[in-house]
Amino acid sequence: MKELKSIHKFFYKYKWKLLIGVIITIIARIFSLFLPPYINKSITAVQNYLNTPDASLTEVKDELILYILIIIGTTLLSAFFTFLMRQTIINVSRYVEYDLKNEIFKQYEKLSLGFYKKNRTGDLMNRISEDVTQVRSYAGPAIMYSIQTITLFICVIPIMIYKSPTMAMYTLIPLPFLSILIYKISKVIHERSTSVQAYLSDLSAFSQESFSGISVIKAYSIEPETNTSLVNLANEGKNRSMNLAKVNAWFMPLMILMIGLSTTLAIYVGGMQYINGEINSIGIIAEFIMYVNFLTWPVAIVGWVTSIVQRAEASQKRINEFMSLTPEIQNEVDTHTPVEGEITFKNVSLTYDDTNITALKNISFTIEKGQTLAIIGKTGSGKSTILDLIGRLYDTTEGTIYIDKTPIRKMNLSDLRNSIGAVPQDAFLFSDSIKNNIKFGKASATDEEVIEAAKKAAVHENILGFNKKYETVLGERGITLSGGQKQRVSIARAMIKDPQIYLFDDSLSAVDTETEEQILNNLRKISSEKTTIIVSHRVSSAKNADKIIVLEDGQIIQQGSHNQLINQEGYYKELYLNQLSEKEN
Structure with a gap:
């Protein structure tokens, strides 16, 4: 016992x-x-x-x-x-x-x-x-x-x-x-x-995965195989x-x-x-x-x-x-540490323990308070990892991240995360009303604030199209909405929080260029005193940023403003020309 x-x-x-x-x-x-x-x-x-x-x-x-x-x-x-x-x-x-x-x-x-x-x-x-x-x-x-x-x-x-x-x-x-x-x-x-x-x-894990991936099961017509796996599990459970x-x-x-x-x-x-x-x-x-x-x-x-x-x-x-497990991320500071928004990466590297993949290699850059940084790069280049490190979802393997010239580990973890409005690449919405999903960013928000945030995220008109409007209850993980609508509700959630730091992880990938431009214009209006980092595959999302860095295999291969980079031979210019050509066609 x-x-x-x-x-x-x-x-x-x-x-x-x-x-x-x-x-x-x-x-x-x-x-x-x-x-x-x-x-x-x-x-x-x-x-x-x-x-x-x-x-x-x-x-x-x-x-x-x-x-x-x-x-x-x-x-x-x-x-x-x-x-x-x-x-x-x-x-x-x-x-x-x-x-x-x-x-x-x-x-x-x-x-x-x-x-x-x-x-x-x-x-x-x-x-x-x-x-x-x-x-x-x-x-x-x-x-x-x-x-x-x-x-x-x-x-x-x-x-x-x-x-x-x-x-x-x-x-x-x-x-x-x-x-x-x-x-x-x-x-x-x-x-x-x-x-x-x-x-x-x-059995619980298998059932949960099957229900979460039911659309894939149906799309690939593998119901019989899935049922066979369940039968085998059930028989094993029966025997035990x-x-x-x-x-x-x-x-x-x-x-x-x-x-x-x-x-x-x-x-x-x-x-x-x-x-x-x-x-x-x-x-x-x-x-x-x-x-x-x-x-x-x-x-x-x-x-x-x-x-x-x-x-x-x-x-x-x-x-x-x-x-008995000790969390890898520990809040080492009990005192209050307010966040202004300056972010510095100094010789930062990160290797994931579970895969042993080195996602970032000796990364260094600085973003001043109120500036916007855009991060461009191929899939797997380490873009999302930078955002995870800023939110201290992981700690660096080497190097130091500074927030307002203070090492990030010396920042109160709650203060740090409360100062961030993050929009993940895979927008996650809860099985609740649209209004409550937006208020997740600010529980005390009024209905007027919720509507204003939805307008800034260019999703207000879509919401009004639903029978119950803002009271519409979403399915699991927001399945009721389209990909673009989920992203925009998630953006509204970040905007209503009014944080010191915005982190957008390719969060405009599922919206058209016109809507993207509208959201970015609204973001510029509300983030003049905020630090904003935008991860994207589109030049259109990055072109107005104060600074752009281009990643490849976890390393910075280019950095500068939009005008500087399109005049340099390299990945950014090629991406710009390709996307410009696609737009003209």
Whole structure:
């Protein structure tokens, strides 16, 4: 159970609720223990009446009525406290589940982009859902039933020994054998539980990828192949689950067998003692049978709880694998560090850990506050990497980036990112209204501000064309909109933020040149005091920039203004002439 130690802090957090739950559990079980002795007394009273010729029937009736009232009263009290028990301990398990999910999600938010390149979304989702559910069962039902079991064993076994040591000895003989069998089976359950949880992650990942890529599946007509893969996964999961179920299936039959043996021994040994005159009432046999039945559920629950604990430990181990990771990007500054907008790259290189590809090699340039930098280059030349480094989504392998002459690692990470309005190459929109997607850049924005930002991004007229206009709810990843519309909503989101630094990563590639020109003109009006970096394949997006750099294989091969570069032989001039020729044609 060493993996489960990591959630003990939650037990300490809710220690008073748990303590009350433990006390209530003990009280509930103690009240239930009034039943067997009063059953014994009731049978003994009837037996004495039958064996005593001059006994008073009225006295026996009064005695039985008293015993029945005590039995009913204590049973009702036991039921009431059992209800309270579930309201405390089970509620604590839900609090633990809530806290654990939040803790995992916060860790997911802290982890760097490299982590998400190495791990599948479906697997991450499974760990925060299915695995947490398994841990919750340990934090609630397992604890509750364990306390019940311990309480009953502590109370019932001494009572049985006190009432009849011989009957107790014979009745309890099967229990040690049951404990040994449970221990053996639990080891197998742990191994197979781990296997089942790992499979569930594979299934979640496959399902998530299939749903996200359904358009590709349909376009290539590979539904049969996809279904075959799912069937193979499902069969594998069935086999693993069946292997686990086969082991779990041993628990209940073994419990019933052992309890049956205990009951048989109680009747036989008790009957022989009564015949031999060693006990003076047959009611004690009935009392012992009830004690055995009381132990039936606790003994049975030992196996169930063992299974829960094993599965929870397997799940928590999978959770701990990510919780123990230290985010590569750390906020090293707690103080406030405002951003003006000057950016300097000094001998910057970056090699991606996951691919070992060197994306940037000894890059150096400076952008003054209020200037616009355009970055041109072929696919894979390192353009987007520069933007990622400015947002500190990655840290440099070599060299230093300065923001306002301060090393970027000495900037407060929250202040840095809050000062940036980024528009990624692959515009990501949430399954929410268009208005809320734009307000993602500024949660407190008014409707007027949202409309103004949409106008600047040249998407306002498109939005008005929808039935619900700005309240139109988008499909997953914004699938409701066209590529150009998604880009422009994403641009509106950045504009409404009014940041100190704009980062546009080829974010006008899906719009026509007329709309592109309109957006760039609006951007120039609002960014006169802002630093703007535009990554593009189009000269039309770069020509008005204060500075242009051309990348090839992670290195700067040209830099200067538009007029300077078109008068130099090289990549920029060739690109300009080619695009000019295409436009004329």
